[in-house]
Amino acid sequence: MALKEKRLIMKHVDEPGYTNDIDCYLKHGGYEDLKKAVALKPEYICAEVMESGVRGRGGAGFPAGMKWKFLDRKSGKPIYLICNCDESEPGTFKDRQIVHKDPHQLIEGMMIAAFAIQAKLAFIYIRGEFFQGYRILEKAIEEARAGNFLGENILDTGYSCDIIVHRGAGAYICGEETGLIESLEGKRANPRIKPPYFPAALGLYQCPTIVNNVETLCDVKHIVNMGGKEFAKIGTSGNTGTRTWCVSGHVMNPGYYEFACADITLGQLIYDICGGLKPGRKLKAVIPGGSSAKVLRADERFRGTLQDGTEFDWGIEDIPMDFDSLAACGSMSGSGGVIVMDDSTDIVEALANINYFYAHESCGQCTPCREGVPWLRKVTRRMVDGEAREEDADLLKSIADQIAGRTICAFGEAASWPVQSFIEKFKDEFVEKAREQAARRKEGKKPATETTLV
Amino acid sequence: MNLKPETIEKIDKLVSRYPTKRSAALPLCHLVQEDQGYLSNEAMEWIARRLDLQPINILELVTFYPMLRTKPVGKYHVRVCHTLPCALAGAYQTCRRLEEALHVKAGHTSEDNLVTLEYVECHADCGRAPVVMVGEEEYTGVDPEKAGEMAARIKSGELSIGMPDA
Ligand SMILES: Cc1cc2nc3c(=O)[nH]c(=O)nc-3n(C[C@H](O)[C@H](O)[C@H](O)COP(=O)(O)O)c2cc1C
Ligand code: SF4
Ligand code: FES
Numbered sequence: 001m002a003l004k005e006k007r008l009i010m011k012h013v014d015e016p017g018y019t020n021d022i023d024c025y026l027k028h029g030g031y032e033d034l035k036k037a038v039a040l041k042p043e044y045i046c047a048e049v050m051e052s053g054v055r056g057r058g059g060a061g062f063p064a065g066m067k068w069k070f071l072d073r074k075s076g077k078p079i080y081l082i083c084n085c086d087e088s089e090p091g092t093f094k095d096r097q098i099v100h101k102d103p104h105q106l107i108e109g110m111m112i113a114a115f116a117i118q119a120k121l122a123f124i125y126i127r128g129e130f131f132q133g134y135r136i137l138e139k140a141i142e143e144a145r146a147g148n149f150l151g152e153n154i155l156d157t158g159y160s161c162d163i164i165v166h167r168g169a170g171a172y173i174c175g176e177e178t179g180l181i182e183s184l185e186g187k188r189a190n191p192r193i194k195p196p197y198f199p200a201a202l203g204l205y206q207c208p209t210i211v212n213n214v215e216t217l218c219d220v221k222h223i224v225n226m227g228g229k230e231f232a233k234i235g236t237s238g239n240t241g242t243r244t245w246c247v248s249g250h251v252m253n254p255g256y257y258e259f260a261c262a263d264i265t266l267g268q269l270i271y272d273i274c275g276g277l278k279p280g281r282k283l284k285a286v287i288p289g290g291s292s293a294k295v296l297r298a299d300e301r302f303r304g305t306l307q308d309g310t311e312f313d314w315g316i317e318d319i320p321m322d323f324d325s326l327a328a329c330g331s332m333s334g335s336g337g338v339i340v341m342d343d344s345t346d347i348v349e350a351l352a353n354i355n356y357f358y359a360h361e362s363c364g365q366c367t368p369c370r371e372g373v374p375w376l377r378k379v380t381r382r383m384v385d386g387e388a389r390e391e392d393a394d395l396l397k398s399i400a401d402q403i404a405g406r407t408i409c410a411f412g413e414a415a416s417w418p419v420q421s422f423i424e425k426f427k428d429e430f431v432e433k434a435r436e437q438a439a440r441r442k443e444g445k446k447p448a449t450e451t452t453l454v
Numbered sequence: 455m456n457l458k459p460e461t462i463e464k465i466d467k468l469v470s471r472y473p474t475k476r477s478a479a480l481p482l483c484h485l486v487q488e489d490q491g492y493l494s495n496e497a498m499e500w501i502a503r504r505l506d507l508q509p510i511n512i513l514e515l516v517t518f519y520p521m522l523r524t525k526p527v528g529k530y531h532v533r534v535c536h537t538l539p540c541a542l543a544g545a546y547q548t549c550r551r552l553e554e555a556l557h558v559k560a561g562h563t564s565e566d567n568l569v570t571l572e573y574v575e576c577h578a579d580c581g582r583a584p585v586v587m588v589g590e591e592e593y594t595g596v597d598p599e600k601a602g603e604m605a606a607r608i609k610s611g612e613l614s615i616g617m618p619d620a
Contacts, residue, residue, distance in 0.1 A: 090575070091580055092580075093580055095578070128519075129574070130578075135618070167481060170522075170574075171518065186475075186515075187476075187514075189519075249539055339580075350542075357537055357538070360575060361575070452546055453538070
């Protein structure tokens with residue numbers, strides 16, 4: 001296995017002398033792929049994207065070509081394209097790099113996608129906290145307009161499409177695509193009831209709409225550049241292209257690293273690329289795909305059969321970093337946010353932190369989520385505050401089990417999976433917390449110790 | 455409503471770009487909040503009128519989206535990310551140092567209106583944790599020592615308030 005990054009999306013990001021203005025972009029061959037694309041038939045581009053096998057980089061990993069196919073083209077209604085730049089899954093910080101350091105790549109990818117689906121108008125929904133990113137995008141769009149790469153009669157083809165940058169205002173649920181659409185319509189970001197399962201059928205203003213992540217839309221540019229077949233050769237079958245892994249937590253060199261799918265194992269990522277753990281520390285757990293992903297325990301064995309029939313028996317360090325391998329281990333590659341925890345981590349506190357996040361972010365539409373997630377937070381808060389009970393682990397699991405699968409949107413799962421997996425894999429530490437506190441109480445000491453993660 | 459002419463100009467330009475007026479509601483909340491510092495009842499009514507909506511349509515946004523506020527913040531708006539990756543990097547110690555040095559509890563504004571200190575959720579820069587925002591300016595790798603320096607520069611007024619027009 002090669003340990004060299006394969007920088008496709010992040011090729012110029014961080015390159016010395018590379019700036020985010022259009023002159024620099026054009027000097028590096030920018031907008032040539034858009035020129036190529038508008039000379040092609042839109043259906044041809046869609047077929048290339050299908051052939052590339054590229055899967056969504058926003059979290060769910062749904063094949064982009066397939067999603068585009070679901071588009072209702074017969075309705076006669078306008079078609080919209082939305083770039084999901086809400087980047088709010090804790091642990092994820094890849095879209096930020098593209099927006100800040102190579103915004104024209106995103107704009108080019110978006111205009112190619114817009115042309116391919118024949119969108120009438122495109123939006124970038126950017127999280128409100130990206131103040132600088134918003135200004136960078138606004139400037140880049142004006143530059144692109146001046147170059148006739150967007151707006152009226154793009155490159156004299158007769159095709160017109162504009163991009164509106166729309167700022168969110170601090171709500172995680174705006175990342176969920178139907179919540180995002182509601183937000184874009186000027187309402188609360190309450191996710192919509194499914195079906196329809198895809199906004200491609202009914203989306204923004206009840207019109208067919210494609211929502212894709214920033215990185216996915218950048219991939220589209222490279223698919224047009226090299227052709228779907230070539231793109232599909234990067235990575236493995238079913239896991240094509242590159243992924244940008246965002247590593248945070250207890251490693252020496254946190255950061256973002258782009259590799260071809262399956263080209264690197266989790267162990268190599270942590271030890272060889274990120275410089276390993278802090279001196280004297282041992283690995284305890286990894287959340288591999290943003291805080292919603294199920295946690296992996298450092299000493300567990302992962303056994304099973306992959307889709308192609310091969311059997312695997314991996315330790316945590318052996319897991320290939322791609323969609324299917326992480327799914328086979330019972331977790332997911334999600335948004336690519338790899339959160340590393342060493343043996344100094346108090347697991348109950350870590351879960352208390354995660355529960356706080358989800359309790360804060362529930363939109364409040366569904367009872368199991370609105371009531372259940374704050375309940376999870378309350379239990380873990382009580383535990384770290386010195387009132388842990390031995391039966392709390394079971395209580396937490398039972399609450400989480402009653403949320404997942406019973407809600408309007410996948411936030412229900414996103415909030416339950418951490419709890420279910422933490423309890424499944426670290427139940428001993430939850431029980432131990434209660435025993436420890438009981439012992440301290442008996443000795444006349446304060447049952448709670450000072451917390452560092454909540 | 456006493457909005458700056460630049461704000462009015464931005465609003466007029468923005469509203470006309472959207473396929474429906476209502477879609478401009480959130481952007482208008484941002485623009486008016488930036489102009490006024492917060493969203494008063496009068497401001498919400500003004501936005502509603504501008505977009506042919508009812509005031510409740512704006513209030514329901516203001517109560518939903520954490521970044522919209524109905525009260526002004528202090529001169530320095532300090533936001534400390536406390537989500538897991540930042541917490542693992544010591545965000546709580548960072549915030550405690552700020553609390554002590556600035557004599558204000560997280561979630562509050564200091565009595566002299568100098569600082570509003572808040573916890574916020576993941577700001578998507580977890581590789582450079584702990585992350586602290588001052589106004590619209592981002593500071594990364596803010597350990598307690600750097601937090602101490604930041605607090606000192608806030609008290610002396612040397613630190614930028616982090617607003618683009620200021
Ligand atoms: C609770 C929740 C939060 C989400 N947050 C994001 C996000 O911040 N960014 C993103 O691109 N997708 C996010 N998604 C996934 C989107 O709903 C959608 O699947 C994605 O934007 C589609 O783009 P893709 O197919 O290119 O990945 C989230 C989903 C859920 C359920
Ligand atoms: S699951 Fe939670 S976030 Fe999703 S719609 Fe229901 S209440 Fe809202
Ligand atoms: S957790 Fe603080 S920036 Fe992500």
